[in-house]
Amino acid sequence: MxxxxxxxxxxxxxxxxxxxxxxxxxxxxxxxxxxxxxxxxxxxxxxxxxxxxxxxxxxxxxxxxxxxxxxxxxxxxxxxxxxxxxxxxxxxxxxxxxxxxxxxxxxxxxxxxxxxxxxxxxxxxxxxxxxxxxxxxxxxxxxxxxxxxxxxxxxxxxxxxxxxxxxxxxxxxxxxxxxxxxxxxxxxxxxxxxxxxxxxxxxxxxxxxxxxxxxxxxxxxxxxxxxxxxxxxxxxxxxxxxxxxxxxxxxxxxxxxxxxxxxxxxxxxxxxxxxxxxxxxxxxxxxxxxxxxxxxxxxxxxxxxxxxxxxxxxxxxxxxxxxxxxxxxxxxxxxxxxxxxxxxxxxxxxxxxxxxxxxxxxxxxxxxxxxxxxxxxxxxxxxxNSNDEFILCGRNTEFINVAGIKVSPIDVESVLNQHPFVSESAVISQKDEMYGEVVKAFVVLKPEKTLTERELIKFVSSKLSSFSVPKSITYIEQFPRNNIGKIDKNALSKY
The missing domain is CATH 3.40.50.12780 (ANL, N-terminal domain)
Structure with missing residues (x-):
């Protein structure tokens, strides 16, 4: 062969x-x-x-x-x-x-x-x-x-x-x-x-x-x-x-x-x-x-x-x-x-x-x-799920450990993306003295849209438990990506 x-x-x-x-x-x-x-x-x-x-x-x-x-x-x-x-x-x-x-x-x-x-x-x-x-x-x-x-x-x-x-x-x-x-x-x-x-x-x-x-x-x-x-x-x-x-x-x-x-x-x-x-x-x-x-x-x-x-x-x-x-x-x-x-x-x-x-x-x-x-x-x-369909939660290296509670980046990103002004988002972990890690989000807004960090955090807070809500949100023009087109979260961690 x-x-x-x-x-x-x-x-x-x-x-x-x-x-x-x-x-x-x-x-x-x-x-x-x-x-x-x-x-x-x-x-x-x-x-x-x-x-x-x-x-x-x-x-x-x-x-x-x-x-x-x-x-x-x-x-x-x-x-x-x-x-x-x-x-x-x-x-x-x-x-x-x-x-x-x-x-x-x-x-x-x-x-x-x-x-x-x-x-x-x-x-x-x-x-x-x-x-x-x-x-x-x-x-x-x-x-x-x-x-x-x-x-x-x-x-x-x-x-x-x-x-x-x-x-x-x-x-x-x-x-x-x-x-x-x-x-x-x-x-x-x-x-x-x-x-x-x-x-x-x-x-x-x-x-x-x-x-x-x-x-x-x-x-x-x-x-x-x-x-x-x-x-x-x-x-x-x-x-x-x-x-x-x-x-x-x-x-x-x-x-x-x-x-x-x-x-x-x-x-x-x-x-x-x-x-x-x-x-x-x-x-x-x-x-x-x-x-x-x-x-x-x-x-x-x-x-x-x-x-x-x-x-x-x-x-x-x-x-x-x-x-x-x-x-x-x-x-x-x-x-x-x-x-x-x-x-x-x-x-x-x-x-x-x-x-x-x-x-x-x-x-x-x-x-x-x-x-x-x-x-x-x-x-x-x-x-x-009940239909035996697989629901991805993230990679083992991407899960965010907030005071012992594992947070799935995909879950947080899906809620961020529900906001009508958000084009795309990415979530990573950020070190924190009190909780060990907290959620940090990066967001690209749709053209000609404005949204404050406070407004978006309030939107997410109504849909997620408190430990899953981003501690901070950074707006960027575009995401760094690898050769296949995936968001390069390793590069984001250096922002």
Whole structure:
């Protein structure tokens, strides 16, 4: 088995279907053309001396070159380490050293800047991918795609590292296959005529697994966007016939600000949201304005994304992400001793199944803390309601301990967001001499709205118990975010 199976096992009648459209440079690839391009670049990598088991870091924006380089590495048995293209050379150093990458494929043109970090590494560019695929006539590669063993590493995806150094999550084709099987279990499948858009970072499993492989499984097409731009997205929905949208809550909140693009959004068949808690107001407005409800999912890079899913409905309770997979993987809520909990009992989510990561790259101690007896302990806390739907309460590192009482940031944020003048909020802990910790809130107001701290605290006090009410509220213009679009609460703690 190989991740390239999604590309090379496509039926003959679909070979001339488009599979990749690069909205930045206009390049378009059918399944047949992408097969040839991947084989060419795979041969180029092998001719350069790169062998199976070595690691190549891919530092490219979303685009056709990114997909080709990624799949060519998989074809050869080379480990693909996809890193955020926003990283500058100094930031790249950690990832290149930690992953032991022997080659960097980057969009950056100045090799001197990269070499100044002092690493002995081969540097290639996105233009090299184009040159190989377009301008040089290589012989067709003779060998079949590398046959990956179940415990062999194929992909390294780095966590955001909000509480520690980023960790490399190890996956392979078996984990990706399990993810696609989960999508099939919940019924989130595609037709060969469907066209998915990818503006979430390809360096995240959301892009390089969730969108790419799910589309290829059904002979559908992925339109690659270098970055999220609402107006450009609307034009692409029109010109490319986009049918499915994938994003984080912030993307949908931003799209709803543009009344002029609502007619294009109404043409979508479905829209999926994940990676961060969904604002209840955003969910309602999206349904009202577009005529479709947002599908919501919960998962982590360590579980090869999706494990819990809510289909086309509004969550009455904030944090409700739906029901977990039951056929492919097992998802439970457990206490500190690992005992499964019943309804309305808050505990940690754990996952067991073929979708769970192999471990963290070169971090056995970190791996043993999270992988126990085959279970991955997510660090996310939740409870089940009477319908066995999972209600997220927050991460174990985010709970605020106010005089011994655990406060869920999600609960406080959901109340703050109910105020008609509030666009978005984020809640963190703040040290306090009397209570140990208290609740601190950050708020972004809607355009041209004013609201005093006292007025908002009074509003929240009418809906929450006293220990959950923010001790202070800071208004800011916009939130710091990580590469996937989540609010960076670690950065907020430094404000």
């Amino acid at each position: 190989n991740c390239c199976d999604y590309l090379f096992n496509i039926s003959n009648e679909l070979l001339d279907n488009e599979v990749i459209v690069d909205s930045e440079n206009g390049r378009r690839y059918t399944y047949r053309e992408l097969q040839i391009a991947v084989k060419k670049f795979a041969k180029y990598l092998m001719d350069r001396g790169f062998k199976k088991g070595s690691t190549i870091a891919i530092h490219l924006y979303n685009g056709s070159e990114t997909v080709i380089a990624y799949l060519a590495c998989q074809y050869c048995g080379i480990i693909s380490c996809i890193v955020d293209p926003m990283f500058k050379p100094f930031e790249l150093q950690y990832y290149l050293e930690d992953s032991k990458s022997v080659c960097l494929i980057t969009f950056m043109k100045n090799d001197k800047d990269i070499k100044e970090i002092g690493l002995d590494i081969t540097i290639m560019h996105d233009t090299d991918v184009d040159m190989v695929c377009d301008g040089i006539d290589f012989e067709q590669i003779e060998q079949e795609p590398h046959d990956v063993s179940e415990d062999e590493v194929s992909i390294i995806l780095y966590t955001s590292g909000s509480t520690s150094k980023p960790k490399g999550v190890m996956h392979n084709v078996y984990r990706c296959k399990a993810h696609v099987a989960i999508q099939q279990e919940i019924g989130y499948t595609f037709k060969e005529s469907d066209r998915l858009v990818c503006f979430v970072p390809f360096s995240h499993a959301y892009g390089c697994v969730d969108i790419l492989f799910d589309a290829m499984e059904y002979g559908a097409c992925v339109v690659m966007m270098r970055s999220f731009q609402p107006q450009k997205l609307a034009r692409l929905i029109e010109s490319e016939g986009i049918t499915h949208l994938f994003g984080v809550p912030t993307h949908y909140a931003q799209l709803l600000r543009y009344d002029s693009i609502i007619p294009q959004l109404k043409k979508l068949k479905a829209a999926f949201v994940a990676a961060a808690p969904l604002n209840h107001t955003t969910a309602i407005q999206w349904g009202e304005k577009t005529g479709i409800y947002l599908n919501e999912g919960y998962g982590l890079s360590e579980t090869c994304t999706l494990t819990i899913f809510r289909d086309s409905s509004i969550a009455i309770t904030p944090g409700n992400v739906g029901k977990p997979t039951t056929k492919v993987a097992t998802v439970e809520i457990v206490d500190e001793s690992g005992n499964p909990l019943g309804q309305n009992e808050v505990g940690e989510i754990r996952v067991k199944g073929p979708n769970v990561m192999l471990g963290y790259w070169n971090k056995p101690e970190e791996t043993s803390k999270k992988l126990k007896d085959g279970w991955f302990y997510t660090g996310d806390f939740a409870y089940k």
